[in-house]
Amino acid sequence: MGAGHGGTLVARYVPGSSAVHRLEPHLKLVSVLAFAVVVVSTPVHAPWAPVAYGGYLLAVLTAAAVAGVGPGRLARSLVVEVPFVAFAVLLPFVARGPQVEVLGLSVSQTGLAAGGGLLAKATLSILAATVLSATTEPRALLRGLERLRLPQALVQILMFMIRYADVVGGELQRMRVARESRGFRSGGLRGLRVMAATAGALFIRSYERGERVHLAMLSRGYTGRLPTGPAAVVDPRAWAVALTLPLAAAAVLLAGMLSG
Amino acid sequence: MTAAPPSLLVEDLAYAYPDGHQALFGVDLRIERGERVALLGPNGAGKTTLVLHLNGILRAGRGRVTVAGLPVGKRSLQEIRRRVGVVFQDPDDQLFMPTVGEDVAFGPRNLGLPEAEVSARVAAALQQVRMADAADRPPHHLSFGQRRRVAVATVLAMQPEIVVLDEPSSNLDPAGRRELAEVLAGLPVTLLMVTHDLPYAAQLCSRSVILDGGVVVADGPTPDVLSDAGLLAAHRLELPYGFDPTRT
Numbered sequence: 265m266g267a268g269h270g271g272t273l274v275a276r277y278v279p280g281s282s283a284v285h286r287l288e289p290h291l292k293l294v295s296v297l298a299f300a301v302v303v304v305s306t307p308v309h310a311p312w313a314p315v316a317y318g319g320y321l322l323a324v325l326t327a328a329a330v331a332g333v334g335p336g337r338l339a340r341s342l343v344v345e346v347p348f349v350a351f352a353v354l355l356p357f358v359a360r361g362p363q364v365e366v367l368g369l370s371v372s373q374t375g376l377a378a379g380g381g382l383l384a385k386a387t388l389s390i391l392a393a394t395v396l397s398a399t400t401e402p403r404a405l406l407r408g409l410e411r412l413r414l415p416q417a418l419v420q421i422l423m424f425m426i427r428y429a430d431v432v433g434g435e436l437q438r439m440r441v442a443r444e445s446r447g448f449r450s451g452g453l454r455g456l457r458v459m460a461a462t463a464g465a466l467f468i469r470s471y472e473r474g475e476r477v478h479l480a481m482l483s484r485g486y487t488g489r490l491p492t493g494p495a496a497v498v499d500p501r502a503w504a505v506a507l508t509l510p511l512a513a514a515a516v517l518l519a520g521m522l523s524g
Numbered sequence: 525m526t527a528a529p530p531s532l533l534v535e536d537l538a539y540a541y542p543d544g545h546q547a548l549f550g551v552d553l554r555i556e557r558g559e560r561v562a563l564l565g566p567n568g569a570g571k572t573t574l575v576l577h578l579n580g581i582l583r584a585g586r587g588r589v590t591v592a593g594l595p596v597g598k599r600s601l602q603e604i605r606r607r608v609g610v611v612f613q614d615p616d617d618q619l620f621m622p623t624v625g626e627d628v629a630f631g632p633r634n635l636g637l638p639e640a641e642v643s644a645r646v647a648a649a650l651q652q653v654r655m656a657d658a659a660d661r662p663p664h665h666l667s668f669g670q671r672r673r674v675a676v677a678t679v680l681a682m683q684p685e686i687v688v689l690d691e692p693s694s695n696l697d698p699a700g701r702r703e704l705a706e707v708l709a710g711l712p713v714t715l716l717m718v719t720h721d722l723p724y725a726a727q728l729c730s731r732s733v734i735l736d737g738g739v740v741v742a743d744g745p746t747p748d749v750l751s752d753a754g755l756l757a758a759h760r761l762e763l764p765y766g767f768d769p770t771r772t
Contacts, residue, residue: 402622403623426622427664479576479581480610480617480618482581483581483609484609485602485634491630
């Protein structure tokens with residue numbers, strides 16, 4: 265027990281040696297963030313907006329292809345978008361303004377643009393983030409965040425989350441097995457009470473583990489800062505490669521603005 | 525003074541927790557350099573409390589702790605924690621960095637050592653516990669026994685004066701237990717091993733100390749301590765069925 269867990273967070277990583285894999289993590293972070301900013305700043309009501317979305321999609325799919333991230337992997341990552349989809353689908357029905365006919369239904373034109381824009385922007389950003397998470401190991405991402413001067417406290421919280429997700433998950437799993445071994449079946453109000461107790465117990469256990477980890481850290485001279493190894497020097501050409509994606513998107517945006 | 529100071533000197537150490545519960549009532553313990561000593565005692569005897577004093581996590585209410593001549597105090601804390609390497613019971617508490625190599629490097633980097641020295645120490649420490657090829661692996665991919673050996677490496681990398689192990693054999697399978705014993709027996713450091721596992725004490729430590737009720741109640745050669753059935757029974761210690769402490 266304990267050993268052999270695949271690692272829930274590490275599972276998002278697809279090993280490889282593509283140009284995207286080899287980029288320094290902080291370059292990829294900057295690149296994805298810049299891409300998202302360009303996508304989000306596209307005006308949804310502009311007549312050329314759908315064309316721009318197409319251009320962005322082409323750019324991000326090209327990046328995915330270079331990274332060797334398959335369509336299945338990309339499609340699965342879009343599951344997190346489901347709540348947005350529900351909201352976006354509602355918009356054309358509740359928004360006011362001039363109406364248009366779509367598939368025999370009368371919907372608001374501005375609502376359609378807003379909903380479609382929301383959906384397109386979320387999808388594009390998630391696709392870019394998926395390429396990032398598929399080509400960068402979680403701990404490399406942390407190093408990237410650290411290099412981008414994210415506050416130490418946040419980096420450390422994220423690091424502990426990655427390290428202990430499976431440990432806490434294992435504990436939860438053992439508690440579930442122990443519950444069910446004594447005839448517990450989830451569902452119903454009584455079930456909710458038991459689940460609440462489980463969550464409480466898990467919280468206490470994790471809290472106590474946190475205290476023990478802190479003791480172990482102090483025992484090895486922890487002073488509040490996580491010591492890190494030497495940072496690799498970044499080749500300017502790597503910046504150029506990393507910025508290809510946001511620059512391509514920015515070019516699409518600029519073209520749209522000039523034409524409109 | 526001509527001889528080297530003892531690795532560990534505990535004098536009249538007493539401690540009460542903030543809630544008023546007194547755990548230690550005047551502990552005296554002297555461990556010479558290179559000794560391997562077992563610290564035995566039932567649950568609640570004060571063993572863990574004593575261990576937490578050795579590297580200054582808890583501060584003595586009365587008495588003092590000296591490590592290789594340096595008294596444990598506020599100003600000496602960083603150096604004390606280098607000198608005293610504590611290996612905690614659950615390796616998941618001890619191994620918190622994303623990879624084994626980074627975890628072993630945690631201590632030396634806290635000491636502010638240059639990076640070349642850090643990598644040399646990481647390699648040497650992992651070699652000592654026979655885990656040299658695990659440096660790039662995440663801790664949760666290792667077996668429990670391997671994780672415990674890596675936990676030992678994390679303190680060896682600090683080049684400590686004394687290594688303190690809390691229940692080193694707990695939860696290990698027989699092979700993992702033997703592998704750890706082989707590693708520990710080969711370490712050229714002073715060792716204090718807190719344990720309930722009396723055969724493990726007999727195998728690894730020539731001297732045993734029994735702590736109970738917050739005081740040292742016995743201190744002598746391990747075979748003598750473990751052969752004293754009355755002493756063991758009085759302090760809730762028991763040998764496994766069929767084990768003969770005079771024949772190890």
